[in-house]
């Protein structure tokens with residue numbers, strides 16, 4: 001009978017069969033479950049959890065697969081590895097979907113989760129699914145609320161009025177990502193947004209500014225440390241108080257007190273309280289405030305914007321010269337930084353220079369460079385450097401290195417200023433005027449004021465019905481017919497619930513703790529679990545989370561530490577970021593460009609193992625790079641060759657010592673380099689080494705290496721493959737006649753000596769007959785050769801009941817034993 005050409009050969013690689021098969025077996029055997037085991041060192045490998053948008057994209061694969069391979073590697077290295085997965089399930093897209101389709105956000109979210117969970121399973125990752133957390137589960141957000149209350153009781157949560165972006169046409173507050181363009185318009189209706197003041201909840205992150213700048217306990221990328229450091233933005237400087245004509249004071253923050261004699265105007269932010277007071281009396285000021293109310297801080301901080309401002313008609317008095325200084329309102333001054341007021345020194349500050357030029361204000365040089373020419377008069381650009389003070393009254397001539405301190409001391413002595421530190425970091429605004437988030441567990445009572453919901457009443461559940469989705473300008477919870485009405489937990493009188501929900505960044509600030517004890521009913525996590533697993537040993541994910549998420553989670557940990565909930569100073573010891581996968585055209589993947597590579601299609605074509613190997617191979621993981629379809633088919637060919645080579649039963653002839661030695665040396669070198677590269681997240685060179693070692697095995701086979709060494713290499717190779725291609729490795733392991741899972745095996749060991757040195761095989765003769773062969777370094781000493789020869793089992797057998805008369809050692813060549 002003729003073979004059916006469509007029927008694959010019996011040993012053809014069929015990922016669509018072996019992958020589901022092994023995934024099922026792993027799930028049945030529970031091999032990926034990790035529990036406390038004090039006999040082994042623990043390793044908590046955390047990878048950032050996805051938002052359930054509906055579909056896994058290549059970025060998810062890229063951020064999860066190499067860390068999975070590494071987690072598997074750590075397990076084979078003897079660690080008890082925790083590698084959990086969950087869903088960051090609250091957030092705006094679910095609410096938008098609800099508005100569009102008139103379904104509950106919960107329905108949309110949980111349907112997406114089901115789909116994505118199945119997609120995640122198809123990766124073949126070792127996620128311990130028993131520990132899955134979903135931030136929108138009441139059993140999860142109950143503890144989010146509980147933790148909120150811990151911070152509240154620790155005086156780390158407080159309420160104050162703050163501005164939100166507001167679309168006057170949609171009649172709703174907008175999240176940062178819903179505001180678009182230079183003119184800051186609403187994403188839905190394109191109306192320019194305005195700002196609106198609302199009472200909202202904040203976390204006191206600024207209390208931890210100094211501690212957050214300390215990275216000494218962390219192995220985090222330099223880049224993330226820099227981004228966080230800049231985000232926190234510590235400046236040392238000085239507060240200076242200027243009297244004003246109306247009798248009050250204006251305080252400014254400056255990092256350049258040495259320029260004080262050069263002040264020719266003050267400017268205050270449009271939101272400064274004096275600005276609104278003066279708007280009452282001046283229509284120009286009032287008009288200017290209205291006009292600037294629409295801009296965001298980001299737009300306002302843009303350096304090259306045309307400066308705008310308005311004179312208030314008021315003057316301040318210089319604390320050092322007694323001069324009258326005009327006060328302006330200018331939107332380059334931010335209300336949220338320093339004191340919201342700036343002393344204008346046009347000669348030595350870029351923005352002040354532009355402002356003074358535009359409005360014809362005086363430019364007065366008070367710093368001269370220490371070396372070289374004096375500055376030109378008039379200046380054609382501000383001089384920003386430090387230098388010798390000039391035209392500065394009693395301090396004229398003070399050199400640059402002393403200037404700042406000299407002025408501060410002078411101000412302190414006359415009581416007009418004091419030194420201090422200022423941060424750019426702001427407290428974290430956690431209120432959202434949204435439905436799909438955790439309710440804030442607070443009740444407002446007309447007689448008791450702000451009352452926390454008692455622990456025993458948690459969670460404050462989201463309502464399931466009667467929800468108004470259409471944007472009305474209010475939090476949807478506010479419009480629910482009954483939800484907000486509640487008895488005051490303190491006095492029992494009629495009261496109202498807080499109707500805002502919590503920022504979803506709060507949910508993701510502690511999810512690593514819920515994974516520890518997903519079933520815990522009386523606490524967010526159990527103390528035992530915490531003590532065993534925490535802190536997270538390696539955290540992996542995108543660099544885009546460098547500031548917000550990774551600062552919030554550090555803050556949360558420290559705040560909870562001070563509230564007695566967590567221990568230790570940092571939640572995540574090591575951080576590594578992956579790069580971005582670009583389309584084949586080297587551009588960012590996007591639907592409009594048509595260069596999106598979808599994982600589902602590739603999974604069907606190549607299988608998870610090939611995708612895994614390719615994702616580790618195609619670029620340095622921390623850099624990323626363009627996808628290549630040619631590249632993935634190359635990876636696929638390599639794995640098919642590996643597969644076929646293991647279905648061949650024959651062995652090498654054992655005739656070439658040279659081939660044996662080379663194979664062995666290369667094996668040990670490969671184990672060593674793959675181990676090293678897993679440790680350092682250099683995944684691409686792992687795959688390169690594995691590819692090259694397979695060629696070496698083929699060569700050793702063809703050239704007739706020793707069958708034992710060849711078998712040893714084949715076995716070790718499957719173990720090296722296991723983290724990368726977990727399904728193929730299981731299959732090949734089985735073919736080698738093994739019963740246990742390859743993932744339960746120890747990682748292969750290497751010897752530096754074998755890897756490094758040139759080895760020889762020395763035959764050992766007993767009375768002229770070869771009884772053993774020693775594999776040793778070429779320069780092994782005579783004594784060592786003699787001892788090793790006499791200890792060989794094959795030799796000892798022939799020395800029983802006889803006496804050794806002589807042992808002749810020919811270094812590197814032969815050991816000959818003569819008995820009598």
Ligand code: ANZ
Nearest residue numbers: 235253254255256259332333334337338340345348349
């Ligand atoms: C006078 C001065 C003279 C300044 C000079 C600079 C150079 P960093 O380093 O980022 O902390 N500033 C203070 N508060 C501000 C606000 N609310 N909005 C905008 N600018 C503000 O910046 C500190 C400097 O930024 C301060 O020092 C102040 O300008 C300005 F030759 O004061 B300086």
Ligand code: ZN
Nearest residue numbers: 445448488491
């Ligand atoms: Zn009350």
